[in-house]
Amino acid sequence: MGTDAASSAPPVRPQNWSAERKHQALIETASMTEEERGLYCRKNGLYSRHLEEWKKTLMEALKSSSRGEEKKGDRKLKAEIKGLKSELYRKEKALAETTALLVLKKKAHLIWGDREDDT
Secondary structure, three states: OOOOHHHOOOOOOOHHHHHHHHHHHHHHHHOOOOOOHHHHHHHOOOHHHHHHHHHHHHHHHHHEEEEEEEHHHHHHEEEEEHHHHHHHHHHHHHHHHHHHHHHHHHHHHHHOHHHHHHO
């Protein structure tokens, strides 16, 4: 008369486990010996290949998310480099202009001498 609905429901197949449940299984089995992991798998209706697949999927997801962050960082660095290059170009241009003016001033001084000498 008092049958529990949860105990009569068929167990969820490992392929249908939620991401949180798969993650929890990986955490729980990470430090287990092979024997303990085998016992865990039998108790939960898993094969060790499920854990290996989930771990591989998790690692790939972590790599791709870090690549996304790297791309964002790359864009930021590229923008900073572009700004620094334009600033460097502007300063090089100003330096070249200043150098040209100093050369002209020296040539003018050599040709005409000091104006103070004429008075």
